[in-house]
Amino acid sequence: MASKKKSKFSLPGFRFAGVSAGIKGKGKPDLALIVSDRPAKAVAFFTVNRLKAAPIIQGQRAIRGGSLRAVVVNAGNANAATGKQGIRDAFATAQAAAKLLKISPNEVLVSSTGKIGVPLDMKKIRRGLPAAAKALSSDGLAQAARAILTTDAFPKTHAVTGKIQGKSFRVVGVAKGAGMIEPHMATMLAYILTDLDLERGAMRWAFRRAVEASFHSITVDGDTSTNDTALLLANGASGISALRESSAGFAAFRRALDEVCRTLALKMVQDGEGATKEVEIFVRGAKTERAAKRVAYAIARSQLVKTSFFGEDPNWGRVFAAAGYSGETFDPSRVDIYYGSVPLVRGGSPTGAAREAQAHREMRKSRFRVTVDLKAGRGQAQVWTSDLTYGYVKINAEYRT
């Protein structure tokens, strides 16, 4: 396929751009464009927040057609709680991009992230779009990744290459997210691109599973945003014939997709506002997988647990208490709790101060795992969370003032 040398994040048939449209000010990049040179099959998941930002309404409309050619993302303004004008602006953005790219407005999905309640400055969007179209390049993903950031400390990209039918394929992802990170989702934008051709049902099923185990398994602050979007585009440019669930290569695609989604999701946790730790909450022995996830989220969201992570304090009592109020039933006198591989609770009772000292050392790492075994069944689930820090308070208390 690729005759010239590929950049790390290029993939056949896709071009990218990230430019400054002046929305954020100070010349910061804030307008990204992703374009497929042919119609790409598209599936997407959007925020479940009742207050849907205008671009979500545009996106839900656009995705109905089942295929897309372009994605426009602006940062700095979420175009949320902006009334009917906001919705008109989202559709006008799609229209302006379509005109430039000579495609249909229905083939353009628009995303926005940033401040809520501020009308989008359409002059800036209209000025920025031609610049973005001009900058489109197969090597431009890094620029696009920068242009979709808000309070993020670093851009989030990941690429996986695989082989199916003797031909290589790629799955490449770009995402943003640092605050309002929660399941179902939270100004969390993720665009996953592949040059495979995929049967729609299989594509949707695989993406749903991948999103569930990644973007829907992390939490930073427990707040669900108005703008979340996870989009998968498959343009078939690899030349590999269309895959369905039963195809020999489908497992390879899923592995690549899962890795890209999970890597991006973990980057969001690492970049959680003010975060200094990435902690995996692993719950096993629950009655069901769903129960395990509920317990894991109760722990992962607990302010008391998250501050104890920041303090590197092996305060397993807070973990135990959060499991207790999760709403799931279990027998506390059977529960085991581990920090890393250090058992702190066995059969509901503490293992003592020496173990806590060991756990404290484990917690000095920037990444560690807390395991809770409920001994009530075979359900298990993982959720990734960050610590709650002075930095979090600083970032969010001073966001606008």
Next chain:
Amino acid sequence: MASKKKSKFSLPGFRFAGVSAGIKGKGKPDLALIVSDRPAKAVAFFTVNRLKAAPIIQGQRAIRGGSLRAVVVNAGNANAATGKQGIRDAFATAQAAAKLLKISPNEVLVSSTGKIGVPLDMKKIRRGLPAAAKALSSDGLAQAARAILTTDAFPKTHAVTGKIQGKSFRVVGVAKGAGMIEPHMATMLAYILTDLDLERGAMRWAFRRAVEASFHSITVDGDTSTNDTALLLANGASGISALRESSAGFAAFRRALDEVCRTLALKMVQDGEGATKEVEIFVRGAKTERAAKRVAYAIARSQLVKTSFFGEDPNWGRVFAAAGYSGETFDPSRVDIYYGSVPLVRGGSPTGAAREAQAHREMRKSRFRVTVDLKAGRGQAQVWTSDLTYGYVKINAEYRT
């Protein structure tokens, strides 16, 4: 009834003590005793946390008898996640107190608050109880109030005097709570005492309503503790004949009870760990009262909302977004949001920068109200919350290390 001059918090038939048993160390008071000179009718609500501390198991047993003579509270150690020994210790505490006071162990309710997972030092309890019994005094409530505190910055007491049948009665409350404050409840201990005689069903009903509108309408950190207890004791020492729901004086009792519960609950929010603001989230126009409370809690718990309160930033977008993910349905384009009396959102759209400047001034106060009108029905509810501050992180990251 009272021949000698009453102290501010005395009431007929009750005596109090607060002493240091050495659990907290440094001579700090940590053991409280409340005694009624006659059997007092008792109703109580306990934590819904699955991980119930040992004293909760003792308390649930004790309350079955329907009347109590004494309450023992220790601070510094929650006696939670302490296995079977913890349960034996809670019952042994009741037994030791009963022996000293020459009453039945079944007439003693035990509460504990403090660290989780540390065995209770029964030697200290056994040494402290005689000192507490000796210190019992009708003027001792202030001492008892100090002895039940943990991270609280100040003791929490409130007294109301009323008149029924031409005779005066009192409702006096003492409480603690600064962290793990959440509905259903959170190391939140509240003991409400009255010298009225009350019919059991009416007493239970009135207390449930009072608790719902007070201790179950506040949040500090969203964590539900293992040890919460709200207890109402009615010893009848006022000489006023027993009240039922239909009694002429019942409304006067309820007003007093509601005021005491609400005042204590608000003191808990004011004393929320690290808190600098007390904010009332008032949701109206919801489909039901229950829906209103759910929306109010989603807002009151939001880390993003709470940090914006700390920053005095009228970031109504976060309030709106939290309402959006509360799980309740409403039409965002009809919603109004006020900070104090300043409208920031009208019919789903922002009212502009001048209003925000006004709202910012409102937020400089240590107490203010945020009103959200969903325009979807007649349900309304209030929830009180604190701000999320550097102080909160400091207190909870450094609790034990």
